[in-house]
Amino acid sequence: MPEALWISFAFALGLLVKGVGLPPLVGYLAAGFLLSGLSAVTGLAIEATDALGHIAHLGVLLLLFTVGLKLKLKSIVSPEVIGGSLLHFAITCVIFAPGLYLLMDLSWQTALMLAIALSFSSTVLAAKVLESKRELRAFHGRVAIGILIMQDLIALVVMSLAAGQTPSQWALIVFGLPLLRPLLFRLLDASGHDELLVLLGLLLALVLGGYGFESVGLSSELGALIFGAILANHPRSQELSKSLWSVKEMFLVGFFLQIGIGGLPDQQSLIFAIVAALVLPLKGLLFFFLLLAFRLRARSGFLSSLALTNYSEFGLIVASVALPDWLVPLAISVAISFVISAPLNRFAHAIFERYAAGLSRFEGQKHHPDEQPLSVGNTRVLIMGMGRTGTAAYDWVAKHETDLMGLDSDPAKALKHQEQGRNVVFADAEDASFWHGLHMPAVHSVILSLGDIEGKLIAARMLRKLGFRGYIVAHTMYPDEAHQIREAGANEAYLTMDETGVALASHIIHRAEPSPD
Incomplete structure (x- = not known):
């Protein structure tokens, strides 16, 4: 059975490369290449069947659906994301296309x-x-992910143009899809947290989105x-994305296997991949200087650029539509770029610290608003995370303490609090550069009301590492997380629902006795 060979070889090779710190897709x-070679040597009929092709296509659709679920305007509407991604795309095409045309004797369209x-x-x-280093929410992580989303949108436009499909008159229905948002939101709410949630994702991505548009x-x-973008603003959009993660990854295995089984690389393919690997540093350098041009500091620009210094599986998806004959050389180029990029990113902070003096010379005099150094001045109480819990804590503390400050990693949210009269500034507790510039001589208490457990753990550890000896208190939903927060350095971590019950009961205990009337 070819399916048994696909699964066995994919698992064995995926486990092998994972063991040396590389992404399993390598x-x-x-x-795939090994199976193709085995077929050539033994004469066995190991080829990409229709079933594998369907699995590969489903993996691509699920990947794009999950990209749509993350497609929030606030994540991409910033000068460094829009400008950086578009300029990098344009400059790369302007440089690479003539080079490929002249050196490889290709047509202009292929180049x-x-x-x-x-x-x-x-x-x-x-x-x-970024996720493995807990830096998805850090400033440089958000910039990198925003640029990647912009690139995914560009790739989708290119694929649509390359496919050359002629829409029917029924395609106009697409403009009415936003009207379905309330219905889709209700379906998502009603789907619960188990298999119905996964089935809803498959229905929207593969049936309505995939087959419906075709x-x-x-x-x-x-x-x-x-269809992913329609659900992006729903509170449970990320839960839906996570529920589809394993299904999407499994189907994408078929996509990468299909490329390898399609044929062994020839000499031209290997030369192309080696040349692509040699020019890969230029890609990172271009990102670095473009981000500095948008007033990012050298540290953020370097970390974002290093995360983007690789070639993309989306390039393979574009090639599968527009350049099927070039899938193999592009696949090898992507694999080699992963072999180079993964270890470098693992030691990204250490690499920057070593060359910080030289890289910082390229910084502009005026920094990005998100990157301003922070001193909390005479603040005595610091509240990290200004969501609903942090805001309630701020307003209560403000009745008893005038020298307090709130911090939040969302610049728009910080500005909104300022407009409402609260002393709130931008700061990202998960960004190492924030802690490097923090000066808090008068603070005696810190409330950790950050939205995720990792942010609370990082904040507690860094506060103690900086020598802070004051009181640190946090809240969480689960007892095991409360234990982790205390281990990280907090004096106390309270359970959110327990505290809610105590607060409700206090209203009864302390209320005035009602009059007989």
Whole structure:
């Protein structure tokens, strides 16, 4: 059975490369090439069947659907994200396309499509690297993810144009899809947290988005992305994305296997991949200087650029539509870039610290508003995280203490609090550069009301590392997390629902006795 060989080789090679610190998809590509070589040597009929092709296509649709779920305007509407991604795309195409045309004797169309494919960076690798270091919410992490989302949108436009599909008159229905948002929100609320949630994601991504758009002459990839984007602002959009993660990853294994089984690389493919690897540092340097041009500090620009210094699986998806003959050389280029990028990103902070003096010379005099150094002055009580809990804590403390300050990692939220009269400034507790510049001589108490457990753990550890000996208190939903927060350095971590019950009961105990009337 070919399916048994696919699964066995994919698992073995994926486990092998994971053991040396590389993304498993490098192993999946290698498994495909190994199966192709085995077929050539033994004469066994090991080829990409229709079933594998369908699995690969479903993986691409699910990938685009999950990208759509993250497509929030606030994550991409910033000068450094929009400007950085568009300028990098344009400059890369302007440089790479003529170079490929002249050096490889290609047609202009092929050279341009190859340049476009090489301009993208890997969403999968960057997201996994940043997540493993708990830096997805840090400033440089948000910049990198925003640029990746912009690149994904560009890739989708290129794929739609390359496919050359002619829409039917029914395609106009697409403009009415936003009207379905309330219905889709209700379906998402009603789906619970188990298998119905996964089935809803599959229904929207594969049936309505994929097959539905194909039926009216539109790109199925566009349909998957649009249905994901419709749900992006729902509070449970990320839960839906996580529930589909394993299904999407499993189907994408088929996509990478299909590329490898398609044929062994020839000499031209290997030369192309080696040249692509040699020019890979230029891609990172271009990102670095573009981000500095948008007033980022050298540290943030370097960390964001290093996360983007690789070639993308989206380039392979574009090539599968527009350049099927170039899938193998592009696949090898992507694999080699992962081999280079993954170890570098693992030691990104240490690399920057070593070369900080030289890299910082390229900084501009005026920094990005998100990157201003922070001193809390005479603040005595510091509240980290100004969501509903942090805001309630701030307002209560303000009745007894005038020297207090709130910090939040969302600049828009910080500005809104300022407009409402609260002393709140931007600061990202998960960003190492924030702690390097923190000066808090008068603070005696810190309330950790950050939204996720990792932020609270990082804040507690860094406060103690900086020598803070005051009182640190936090809240959490689960007893095991409360234990972790105390271990990280907090004096106390209270359970949110327990504290809610105590607060409700206090209203009864302390209220005035009602009059007989």
